[in-house]
Amino acid sequence: MPIIEILFYLFSGVLVLSALSVITVGNPIHAALFLILSFFSAACIWMLLQAEFLAITLVLVYVGAVMVLFLFVVMMLDVHVASVREGFARYLPAGVLVALAMAVQLFLVIWTRGMETMPMPAGEGDEYSHTSMIGELLYSEYLYAFEIAAVVLLVAIIAAIALTHRRRPETKHQDPARQVRVKRDERLRVVKMKSEGEEA
Template sequence: MHTTTALFYVFSAVLLFASFRVITARSPVYAALYLVLAFFSASCVWMLLRAEFLAISLVLVYVGAVMVLFLFVVMMLDINVDSLRVGFWKHFPVAAAVGVVIALEMALVLMPGFDVRTAPEADAAALKLGNTKLLGIEIYTHYLYPLQIAAVLLLVAIVAAIALTLRRRKDSKYLDPSEQIKAKKADRMRLVKMAPTVELPPAPEAATGEKA
């Protein structure tokens, strides 16, 4: 057995163990940490399969951003885990059956790609470009329109998430930028005409009596 094959089985075993602990850990913090371990193990497997771009993307995007957000939310919120686990074993058979069906469907789709005999012979010049560059050429040539559609869908999802979570408090004070742009000089300043001279008020009677 080669070193690469041994490492593949080790990382795969760690990945399966961490994935199992994600759904069985009682603490949500431990579940999130096991998910981080699962992501790291998956990235190591992808590195062994020479998919460097996917491995680095998994670490940077999911471990570096998404999981940090998950941990921050889980640690800041007081989640009642006992109420979430009510009826777990009641629905476990249905969930397990659905999981097995999904795993079989993914296996049917992905297994033909691992058959080296049916794979076309790759050009020697193309292999020198590297995995990341080949992936970029494939995405931006054959899958350009699906990529643009996915980008538009993500943009719509971001705008919808902001619109759904936007709440205006009644006691908060804010300025409308459109009203500021429409403001004119007459709305900001008002000229008042006043007389040039003002009559002095009469002197008090006590002061006039003392002078007399």
């Protein structure tokens, strides 16, 4: 199947290049956009494996929701590009050295042992649906893991609130219950005054 292979290398190439750009470009907005591109390429590779549900979820959830939030946050934070770049040149030699060492090691391991290729998984029939399969497994075989994932999300909420919520006694706010219960004495003061005519 050469067309699949060509597509695979195309999407993989785009994925690797865009992932590389995420960490090398200076502008955080551009980095976020490159991240979107890399998610998109990954979704396309999944599509080649016929994992259509995962591919669509990746695009909908990550590209659609998470990355939009990311962009919002990046825009609001007003990151100084210059200060982020600071020290880049200083750490560059060490970084390149480590990266080169790792690349050589990985290459040696793969080269000496040789890499067998994995076959493409056989396609399923037309009636097969990933969506229903995942749904079924999630609520039967992986129910325990699913529940724990729910607890992890609960902890994330608690942690986010605990770390950001502050009680500010000085801020002014309305208390409707108190407004309704207000009495006349609290708002109205009757002052005895001499009328103007008496003085004369």
